[in-house]
Amino acid sequence: MKKIGFIIVCLSGALLLYATQDFPRWGDPNSPANTHVSPRYIQKTLEETDVPNAVTSILADYRGYDTMFETTVIFAAGMSCLILLRVFKRKEEDRYYRHISTGVTLRVKGEKTIPEKSKEFERIDTIWTPYDLIIKTVSRFLVPFIQLFALYVLAHGHESPGGGFQGGVIFGASFIILAIAFDLRTALRRFKEKTDGLLAALGVFIYAGIGALCLLLGGNFLNYKELARIFPFNKIEARAYGILGIETGVFIAVMAVMVCIYVNIVSEGRHDEGL
Amino acid sequence: MEALIHHVVGKYNYWLYIILMMIGLYAMIAKNNLIKKLVGMNIFQTAIILFYVSIGCKKGATIPIIEEHAGMGEHAIRVADYINPLPHVLMLTAIVVSVSTFGVALALAVKIYQQYKTLEEDEILMRLREK
Numbered sequence: 001m002k003k004i005g006f007i008i009v010c011l012s013g014a015l016l017l018y019a020t021q022d023f024p025r026w027g028d029p030n031s032p033a034n035t036h037v038s039p040r041y042i043q044k045t046l047e048e049t050d051v052p053n054a055v056t057s058i059l060a061d062y063r064g065y066d067t068m069f070e071t072t073v074i075f076a077a078g079m080s081c082l083i084l085l086r087v088f089k090r091k092e093e094d095r096y097y098r099h100i101s102t103g104v105t106l107r108v109k110g111e112k113t114i115p116e117k118s119k120e121f122e123r124i125d126t127i128w129t130p131y132d133l134i135i136k137t138v139s140r141f142l143v144p145f146i147q148l149f150a151l152y153v154l155a156h157g158h159e160s161p162g163g164g165f166q167g168g169v170i171f172g173a174s175f176i177i178l179a180i181a182f183d184l185r186t187a188l189r190r191f192k193e194k195t196d197g198l199l200a201a202l203g204v205f206i207y208a209g210i211g212a213l214c215l216l217l218g219g220n221f222l223n224y225k226e227l228a229r230i231f232p233f234n235k236i237e238a239r240a241y242g243i244l245g246i247e248t249g250v251f252i253a254v255m256a257v258m259v260c261i262y263v264n265i266v267s268e269g270r271h272d273e274g275l
Numbered sequence: 276m277e278a279l280i281h282h283v284v285g286k287y288n289y290w291l292y293i294i295l296m297m298i299g300l301y302a303m304i305a306k307n308n309l310i311k312k313l314v315g316m317n318i319f320q321t322a323i324i325l326f327y328v329s330i331g332c333k334k335g336a337t338i339p340i341i342e343e344h345a346g347m348g349e350h351a352i353r354v355a356d357y358i359n360p361l362p363h364v365l366m367l368t369a370i371v372v373s374v375s376t377f378g379v380a381l382a383l384a385v386k387i388y389q390q391y392k393t394l395e396e397d398e399i400l401m402r403l404r405e406k
Contacts, residue, residue: 005304013297017290025285027334029355034333038361039354046341046352054339054360055367063364070368077375084382160340165371254371261378268385 049239051158059163060243064222067246068207071253075204078257082197085269096128097121116185125183125273139181146174154251158240164247168254175259184267184274193263193271196256203253207246214242222246288329296322309387309394313380320373324366331359339363 024031041054041062051057059067090111097106097114100122108114114121154167179187211222219226224242225235233241266274283290299322302315339360341352388394391402 002305005301008304009297009301012300013293016293016296020286020289020293021282023286023289026288026329027332029333029336031330033330033362034359038331038359041360042339042341042354042357043352046343052341052343054341054357055363058360058364059367067368070372073372074375077372077379080379081382084379084386161338163367165367169371169374257375261375261382265378265381265385268389 048236049243050236051240051243053158053160055161056157056163056243056247057239060246061222061224061239064211064246067250068211068222071204071207071250074257075200075253078200078260081261081264082269085264086271087269090270090272093126096124096126098124098128123185131182135181139177143174143178146177147171150174150251150255154247155244157247158243164250165254167247168251169258171251171255172258172262176262179262179266179274184263184271188263188271191259196260196263199252200256200260203249203251203256206249206252210242210245210249289326292322292326292329295325307396309384309396312396313377313384316380317373317377320369324369324373327362327366327369331362333358 024033028034041058045054045057046052049057049061051061094110095108095113097108098104098121099106100120105124106114106121114123116123150167150171152167153162153170154164157163157167175187175191178190210224210227214223214226215221217226217229222242224239226238227242228235228238231238231241263271263274296319299315299317299319302318303312306312306315333355336356336358339357341357384394387399391399393399393402
């Protein structure tokens with residue numbers, strides 16, 4: 001099997017290498033990809049949408065449908081992770097608690113539990129490594145800055161590289177860092193599972209909702225210039241604000257889905273003990 | 276010979292992506308462990324993403340963020356000054372989608388592990404035949 005695979009890979013690779021001689025040279029401004037539709041985007045983006053970053057204006061305006069369904073794909077991926085893995089029945093496993101002042105570990109068998117908010121005992125993972133003070137402190141310091149940076153990346157997507165996808169992933173990473181440095185339960189207390197699911201749906205809803213609002217105002221779906229009828233800005237500004245609106249939707253959906261995927265995979269759907 | 280060197284130097288980017296793609300494809304076909312197959316799939320995707328991004332490159336051009344003072348006459352927007360934004364847009368969404376589909380693949384791998392207690396392909400096939 002390995003030999004057959006190797007031969008197949010070599011053959012397809014050789015075929016593709018042979019095909020490169022018809023390709024344009026690297027960095028050729030007159031190559032087919034650089035000549036047909038993209039010059040129009042570069043020339044018209046500032047004039048038509050008031051957004052200097054051509055990547056953002058194409059992503060959210062010229063190719064808005066594409067991005068909307070990409071967001072839907074991400075939402076569907078997050079939900080399928082949840083549906084595949086989530087289990088609600090608690091496994092009949094022993095739980096471990098640590099007495100905070102003395103460091104004595106208790107094993108509680110079966111169904112019995114000590115309340116989560118107990119002042120004297122804290123729940124620990126089955127495979128427990130002592131908390132590292134440096135990692136805990138540094139991550140506690142970093143999380144707000146990571147979140148602030150994510151919001152900056154979102155809000156500055158018009159002027160500099162950035163936007164909803166990038167910002168959303170960074171914001172999701174801030175919750176994942178919390179789950180790694182402390183434990184999964186701490187992160188889930190800060191960001192509940194229900195909130196997570198609702199936010200994922202809300203992101204897609206904001207995106208499609210802005211599109212539908214344009215439809216209700218008499219334009220085409222996702223044609224933001226119609227927003228100028230109800231908001232106090234002109235038709236070109238309306239495009240820029242419409243782009244910001246749907247980028248916010250993408251941001252929320254991507255953030256919620258990243259957290260959802262992480263939480264479900266590390267705890268095998270039990271939301272109990274994680275990495 | 277000189278023609279070949281000229282060819283390779285002008286198009287070495289494509290050669291690199293094809294080699295990267297071959298590594299990914301080989302891992303997908305030949306590796307026995309499901310996680311290694313998934314990593315191979317990710318390498319393959321990375322090769323395609325790099326390929327698309329390199330298509331949009333223009334020599335001597337900068338990132339596609341139009342300068343504000345550009346407009347009429349002397350400061351008119353020159354297309355050759357900005358790289359092609361279209362492949363960047365397509366790959367921007369593809370990267371995030373590939374992360375979330377990788378998440379789904381890992382979820383399926385977790386399910387397979389719970390069912391068969393192994394991630395080796397031949398052992399899973401053996402267990403399936405036993406039933």
